[in-house]
Amino acid sequence: MGMDTIGVRVAGISKRYTHRVKGEIYAAREVELDVKPGEFLTLLGPSGCGKTTTLRVIAGFEHPDAGRVYFGDEDVTGKAANQRNIGFVFQNYALFPHLSIFENVAYGLRVRGQAGGEIAKAVGDVLALVGLAGYEQQFSAQLSGGEQQRVALARAIVIRPRVLLFDEPLSNLDAKLRIQMRQEIRALQRRLAITTIYVTHDQEEAMAVSDRIAVMNQGSVVQEGSALDLYHRPATDFVAKFIGRVNSIPGRVAAIGADGPAIAALGTTLVARTLPAGLATGSAVQLMIRPEAVAIVAPDTPGALAATVVSSSFLGEKTEVQLRCAGEGLHAVRYNAGPAEPLAEGATVAVCLPANALTVLPPADREAP
Amino acid sequence: MSAAATAPRAPGAHRDPLVAGAAFALWALLALFVVYPLAMLLARVLTDQGHFSLAGLAAVLTDRHQIRAFWNSLLLGTLVGLVGTVLGFVFAFTAARGRLPPWMLGAMDASVLLPLVSPPFTTAIAMIFSFGPRGLITYDLLGLKGVTVYGLSSTLFSEVITYFPIAYLTLRPILAGIDSNIEGMALSLGASRWRVFRTVTLPLSIPGLANAFLLLFAASLADFATPLILAGNQFPVLPTQAFLQITGMFDLRGGAALSFVLLVPALIVFLLQRYWVSRRFYVTVTGKGAGTAPFDSVSPGVRNLLLAFCLLVALAIAYFYVLLLYASLVVALGANHALTLQHYKVIFTDGVKAIRDTLIIAGLAMPLGGLYGVLLGYLVTKKEFLGRRSMELVSMINYALPGTIVGIAYLIAFNDPPIELTGTALIIVACYIFRYGPTGIRATVALLSQIDKSLEEASQGLGAGSGTTFRRITLPLILPAFFAGLGVVFIRSMTAISATIFLVSVSWTLITVKILENITELSLGPAAAFSVLVCVIVFVVIGLIGRALRYFRAPGAASVTSMLGG
Ligand SMILES: Nc1ncnc2c1ncn2[C@@H]1O[C@H](COP(=O)(O)OP(=O)(O)O)[C@@H](O)[C@H]1O
Ligand SMILES: [Mg+2]
Numbered sequence: 022m023g024m025d026t027i028g029v030r031v032a033g034i035s036k037r038y039t040h041r042v043k044g045e046i047y048a049a050r051e052v053e054l055d056v057k058p059g060e061f062l063t064l065l066g067p068s069g070c071g072k073t074t075t076l077r078v079i080a081g082f083e084h085p086d087a088g089r090v091y092f093g094d095e096d097v098t099g100k101a102a103n104q105r106n107i108g109f110v111f112q113n114y115a116l117f118p119h120l121s122i123f124e125n126v127a128y129g130l131r132v133r134g135q136a137g138g139e140i141a142k143a144v145g146d147v148l149a150l151v152g153l154a155g156y157e158q159q160f161s162a163q164l165s166g167g168e169q170q171r172v173a174l175a176r177a178i179v180i181r182p183r184v185l186l187f188d189e190p191l192s193n194l195d196a197k198l199r200i201q202m203r204q205e206i207r208a209l210q211r212r213l214a215i216t217t218i219y220v221t222h223d224q225e226e227a228m229a230v231s232d233r234i235a236v237m238n239q240g241s242v243v244q245e246g247s248a249l250d251l252y253h254r255p256a257t258d259f260v261a262k263f264i265g266r267v268n269s270i271p272g273r274v275a276a277i278g279a280d281g282p283a284i285a286a287l288g289t290t291l292v293a294r295t296l297p298a299g300l301a302t303g304s305a306v307q308l309m310i311r312p313e314a315v316a317i318v319a320p321d322t323p324g325a326l327a328a329t330v331v332s333s334s335f336l337g338e339k340t341e342v343q344l345r346c347a348g349e350g351l352h353a354v355r356y357n358a359g360p361a362e363p364l365a366e367g368a369t370v371a372v373c374l375p376a377n378a379l380t381v382l383p384p385a386d387r388e389a390p
Numbered sequence: 391m392s393a394a395a396t397a398p399r400a401p402g403a404h405r406d407p408l409v410a411g412a413a414f415a416l417w418a419l420l421a422l423f424v425v426y427p428l429a430m431l432l433a434r435v436l437t438d439q440g441h442f443s444l445a446g447l448a449a450v451l452t453d454r455h456q457i458r459a460f461w462n463s464l465l466l467g468t469l470v471g472l473v474g475t476v477l478g479f480v481f482a483f484t485a486a487r488g489r490l491p492p493w494m495l496g497a498m499d500a501s502v503l504l505p506l507v508s509p510p511f512t513t514a515i516a517m518i519f520s521f522g523p524r525g526l527i528t529y530d531l532l533g534l535k536g537v538t539v540y541g542l543s544s545t546l547f548s549e550v551i552t553y554f555p556i557a558y559l560t561l562r563p564i565l566a567g568i569d570s571n572i573e574g575m576a577l578s579l580g581a582s583r584w585r586v587f588r589t590v591t592l593p594l595s596i597p598g599l600a601n602a603f604l605l606l607f608a609a610s611l612a613d614f615a616t617p618l619i620l621a622g623n624q625f626p627v628l629p630t631q632a633f634l635q636i637t638g639m640f641d642l643r644g645g646a647a648l649s650f651v652l653l654v655p656a657l658i659v660f661l662l663q664r665y666w667v668s669r670r671f672y673v674t675v676t677g678k679g680a681g682t683a684p685f686d687s688v689s690p691g692v693r694n695l696l697l698a699f700c701l702l703v704a705l706a707i708a709y710f711y712v713l714l715l716y717a718s719l720v721v722a723l724g725a726n727h728a729l730t731l732q733h734y735k736v737i738f739t740d741g742v743k744a745i746r747d748t749l750i751i752a753g754l755a756m757p758l759g760g761l762y763g764v765l766l767g768y769l770v771t772k773k774e775f776l777g778r779r780s781m782e783l784v785s786m787i788n789y790a791l792p793g794t795i796v797g798i799a800y801l802i803a804f805n806d807p808p809i810e811l812t813g814t815a816l817i818i819v820a821c822y823i824f825r826y827g828p829t830g831i832r833a834t835v836a837l838l839s840q841i842d843k844s845l846e847e848a849s850q851g852l853g854a855g856s857g858t859t860f861r862r863i864t865l866p867l868i869l870p871a872f873f874a875g876l877g878v879v880f881i882r883s884m885t886a887i888s889a890t891i892f893l894v895s896v897s898w899t900l901i902t903v904k905i906l907e908n909i910t911e912l913s914l915g916p917a918a919a920f921s922v923l924v925c926v927i928v929f930v931v932i933g934l935i936g937r938a939l940r941y942f943r944a945p946g947a948a949s950v951t952s953m954l955g956g
Binding site for chain 2: 080081082101102103104106107108109111112113115116117118119128129132133176177180
């Protein structure tokens with residue numbers, strides 16, 4: 022749309038609330054974010070981890086107790102929401118019930134004192150863009166959830182905001198519509214190249230729409246990176262378990278070799294990827310491996326471990342297998358290219374845990390804050 | 391404006407001078423017109439020549455006649471509460487479960503609205519016309535001689551007709567809001583319709599029934615007009631005793647003491663209703679309701695029975711009003727049925743001052759009371775200031791107390807310097823604003839609490855300042871509450887008497903007081919003509935306000951029509 026795209030920087034913002042039960046809590050604690058111009062960043066985390074609070078501080082709806090917010094080079098911390106030129110999409114859409122769809126979308130333009138002709142054109146264009154041409158005279162109560170969502174989106178982008186902010190915009194839609202809308206949001210954001218910060222607790226949604234994801238837990242950002250990074254190289258137990266499913270195997274660092282650390286686990290020694298800083302030979306660790314990386318192989322494969330099949334469920338495209346290996350439960354997923362022999366319960370199989378799929382993390386109890 | 395001030399309820403937000411000023415002004419008004427009169431009333435009851443004394447109260451509490459009035463008031467309130475709640479429930483149940491065509495529902499609403507917005511004495515006059523010594527029914531139809539219409543049963547009957555609509559309006563949304571799937575579920579488990587009603591519908595309605603009972607009890611306890619006409623000497627009640635003590639015996643202190651005795655049960659009922667019963671609803675009334683029942687929750691036979699009963703009650707109400715109209719158009723009902731406009735001539739000559747005064751007072755109280763309601767309601771829900779919570783409670787006091795108490799309190803407080811208002815229109819206008827404006831407050835608070843905070847934030851996020859947001863988003867959404875406030879203040883200004891009977895003077899009088907004078911002088915024709923006139927004015931104004939509401943109310947904004955009943 023030919024406007025200057027700017028980045029957003031969140032520098033050490035903190036926000037405290039007095040909670041009725043828990044007392045004084047940090048809803049956001051020294052949050053640092055650096056969103057590049059045109060980038061789509063998602064704040065991902067469980068409910069109550071401080072995503073909304075962080076987003077509302079960025080929008081200017083809340084004033085942080087500490088820290089600053091920059092739009093480009095400009096420090097907007099002291100500015101009210103109506104001075105920041107943002108587009109905000111609320112979880113409940115917050116459509117004005119007493120205004121028509123046209124007037125809802127036109128609202129921000131009227132506030133800016135634009136001429137009637139310009140407004141009519143801009144509103145018409147943006148409604149066409151979100152696929153709602155012809156809905157101008159309807160009222161929000163007459164619209165379906167998906168349509169309301171599109172109006173909220175149109176209302177946010179028509180003012181050509183510097184930053185687009187979404188707070189769980191899809192959580193009130195059914196599963197099918199959620200997938201469709203997230204694709205539309207992503208496509209629209211690409212097209213308009215507006216710097217976007219998106220909040221969700223749904224990891225799949227986050228992976229589908231974002232350039233980059235910041236995972237939050239208990240008010241802090243615990244890891245940032247692409248979906249690929251976070252999935253394959255989680256920095257903490259929390260991230261590994263929050264994004265996707267994972268097997269967690271207790272172990273101990275046996276040696277540090279040239280091709281990676283050797284970890285004593287499952288009654289044998291497994292070679293893993295890099296060792297996190299601060300761990301040395303003898304340290305207790307956790308080995309993480311995704312179920313789809315647990316390979317069920319021929320019994321004579323070198324380095325394979327013996328395991329017993331506890332249960333096996335055929336789910337169409339894949340089969341979920343629950344194994345027991347050296348006293349530890351192990352979850353494996355086999356993708357079914359064609360009809361394969363089902364694994365009998367109680368059968369003994371061989372499994373292989375490839376080194377490049379094994380992540381070493383500090384033991385879980387070191388995580389607790 | 392700084393960021394902190396627009397951030398909603400940010401800790402340490404700067405005080406908005408406009409908010410602070412408005413809050414201060416409202417507190418000053420509440421102190422003057424709510425707290426001060428009540429304090430003066432208590433002082434008058436509990437002191438004697440500057441010293442604390444219970445002598446005045448003791449005089450009342452040892453007088454056998456007055457003790458009887460106290461128990462009579464409680465008895466009447468309980469009976470009206472019970473009978474009215476049952477009647478209201480039957481109406482509400484028929485409306486919610488009877489699968490009635492829309493026109494029938496409309497007729498039901500209309501027949502119920504009529505008593506709610508009528509001037510006082512309306513049913514009382516009709517009762518006398520029908521069941522009095524020369525009554526159309528007792529004397530002409532049944533040929534009974536020497537019957538007396540005065541006493542408990544006719545007061546009870548008249549009050550039930552007048553107040554059961556409150557129970558209907560309270561119970562109907564509750565019955566409509568019960569998820570019909572719950573009843574369907576019970577039915578599918580093999581329960582009979584009667585069993586479903588007994589084990590599901592009725593238990594779920596209990597908080598609503600309790601609420602309706604308390605509201606009716608309070609209304610009856612406070613009712614002054616009906617017992618004044620119908621209760622007679624044999625059945626004294628507190629409000630009329632207080633009135634007679636002051637106007638008949640010129641004993642202001644005794645009247646104040648009697649009204650204090652009335653205050654205790656009134657306060658208990660108010661607190662019970664507001665803080666206990668209304669928090670125990672199982673059904674959240676969303677306004678949408680479950681709509682029409684998808685299965686036959688009543689059998690055709692029962693449905694017809696219910697319908698017939700409601701029709702009978704509606705006909706009785708209609709009969710009363712037709713009778714009233716007829717009485718205003720004949721020379722003397724019961725004696726000479728020649729048609730005449732004489733009574734209207736009388737009210738437009740002798741009574742024209744009362745009409746003019748009432749319209750001026752109502753015309754002043756309406757906009758002021760409407761504004762007061764919206765402003766106070768907006769401030770207490772949306773702004774932070776000192777004493778925000780207590781402000782709402784204090785603003786409800788004059789609304790919750792029986793009019794007799796408020797009237798006597800005003801009479802005591804504003805009769806002498808420093809603030810001498812007796813004899814002015816202002817004292818009556820102020821009484822109406824602070825007594826009936828709270829309807830607008832409650833409507834505003836109810837509407838605002840339905841409006842999500844994110845609506846105002848969405849407006850801010852789109853670049854609007856707090857002024858624009860208020861004007862373009864908040865104000866249009868609370869406009870229905872403003873109109874509800876206007877309507878109620880106007881209607882009550884036209885029809886109220888219990889408080890203002892103490893406040894009228896030679897310079898300023900009211901139609902309702904004139905009606906009472908006419909009844910006491912036994913000129914029932916002009917009384918009927920006055921009542922008809924008030925009904926007509928009230929209906930015209932309700933029509934206009936309904937029109938304005940429809941014009942301003944956008945689809946999606948909450949409905950407040952039922953609040954007109956409060
Ligand atoms: N206005 C508030 N007052 C008190 N506590 C709040 C307020 N807003 C949020 N919190 C608390 O702050 C924490 C983070 O909330 P939030 O940012 O809404 O989380 P999320 O959006 O990730 O679910 C929660 O524990 C929540 O209870
Ligand atoms: Mg949230």
